[in-house]
Amino acid sequence: MDDGLSSVGYRGRFAPSPSGALHFGSVVAALGSFLQARTQRGEWLLRIENIDPPREVSGATDAILRELERLGLFWDGPVCYQHDRREAHLAARDELIARGLAYHCRCSRRQSGPGAYPGTCRTLHLTPDATATLRLRVSETPISIVDTLHGEVVETLTETCGDYVVWRVEDWPAYHLAVVVDDAWHGITEVVRGADLLDSSPRQRYLQRCLGLAEPLYCHLPLALDVDGAKLSKQTLACPVSGQPASAVLTAALGFLGHPLPSALTGAPPAELLAWARSAWSLTRVPLSARQPEPLNP
Numbered sequence: 001m002d003d004g005l006s007s008v009g010y011r012g013r014f015a016p017s018p019s020g021a022l023h024f025g026s027v028v029a030a031l032g033s034f035l036q037a038r039t040q041r042g043e044w045l046l047r048i049e050n051i052d053p054p055r056e057v058s059g060a061t062d063a064i065l066r067e068l069e070r071l072g073l074f075w076d077g078p079v080c081y082q083h084d085r086r087e088a089h090l091a092a093r094d095e096l097i098a099r100g101l102a103y104h105c106r107c108s109r110r111q112s113g114p115g116a117y118p119g120t121c122r123t124l125h126l127t128p129d130a131t132a133t134l135r136l137r138v139s140e141t142p143i144s145i146v147d148t149l150h151g152e153v154v155e156t157l158t159e160t161c162g163d164y165v166v167w168r169v170e171d172w173p174a175y176h177l178a179v180v181v182d183d184a185w186h187g188i189t190e191v192v193r194g195a196d197l198l199d200s201s202p203r204q205r206y207l208q209r210c211l212g213l214a215e216p217l218y219c220h221l222p223l224a225l226d227v228d229g230a231k232l233s234k235q236t237l238a239c240p241v242s243g244q245p246a247s248a249v250l251t252a253a254l255g256f257l258g259h260p261l262p263s264a265l266t267g268a269p270p271a272e273l274l275a276w277a278r279s280a281w282s283l284t285r286v287p288l289s290a291r292q293p294e295p296l297n298p
C-alpha cells in the first residue's frame with residue numbers, strides 16, 4: 001500500500017469498532033498493542049472497523065480518535081476505515097466462491113443451532129440471494145497457532161464452529177473475512193488484542209491459508225472484567241474513560257498489564273508515562289488471566 005509507511009519491520013494495529021466510546025478494556029488493548037509496536041521500533045496503525053452500520057453509534061469514531069490522542073497514543077499513517085475496503089472484501093469473497101471453498105446457506109439462526117454448524121447446506125449448491133449467507137468450508141485437520149503470551153492454541157474447526165459465515169445476509173463481510181483481508185493489506189506482522197478473540201485466531205489462520213495471505217503473529221492480552229465477572233464491553237455499557245484524567249487512565253491500564261507505575265511518576269503527563277512504559281515494557285510481566293481492574297485513582 002502507498003501510505004508513506006515503511007515496507008519492512010514490525011507493524012501492529014489497534015482496530016476498534018465504532019459501536020461506542022473507548023472503555024477501559026479497549027484502552028488496555030490499545031496501550032498493549034501500541035507498546036508492543038513501539039518497543040520494537042515498529043509502526044502502529046489505526047483501523048476503524050465500521051462494517052456493521054446497525055451497531056454503529058453516531059460520533060463514536062470521532063470520540064475514539066480524540067480519546068487516543070488525549071492518552072498520547074498517536075498512530076502512524078492515515079486512519080483506515082474498513083467500510084472503504086469493500087472492493088477488497090468482495091474480491092476475497094469471490095475468490096473463495098470461485099475456488100469452491102465457500103457455499104451459500106439459507107439456514108436461519110435457529111436452524112444453524114448454538115454449536116458447530118452441521119453443514120446442512122454444504123452440498124445443496126444454493127444460489128446467492130438476499131436471504132443467503134456465505135459459509136467457509138472448514139477442515140477436519142486441527143489448526144494450530146502459537147500465541148506470544150498463551151503459547152500453542154489448537155482448534156479443530158469442524159468441532160468448534162463448523163463451516164462459519166464469511167459474508168452476512170445484510171451484504172456485508174463477516175468480521176473474520178474483513179479482519180484477515182485488511183491485516184494482510186496493511187502488512188500487519190503481529191496482531192495484539194483482547195483474549196476474547198483468542199478462540200477466533202485458528203479460524204482466522206485457516207482463512208488466511210485459504211486466501212494465501214501472510215500469517216501474522218498473535219498476542220492476546222488479558223481481559224478486563226466487570227464486578228459480575230463479565231467482559232467489559234460497549235455492550236455491557238462499560239463506563240467510557242473519557243471523563244477520567246488521562247494519566248489516571250494510563251496508570252490503571254499499565255498496572256492492569258503488569259507494569260505498575262513508579263510512585264515518582266504519579267500524575268505525570270501521558271508523554272512522560274508512555275516514555276517510561278516504553279522503557280519498561282516486557283511481555284513477561286503481562287499476566288494471562290482475566291480480572292477486574294483496580295479502581296481508577298485520579
Ligand SMILES: [Zn+2]
Binds near residue numbers: 104105120121122
Ligand atoms: Zn444452511
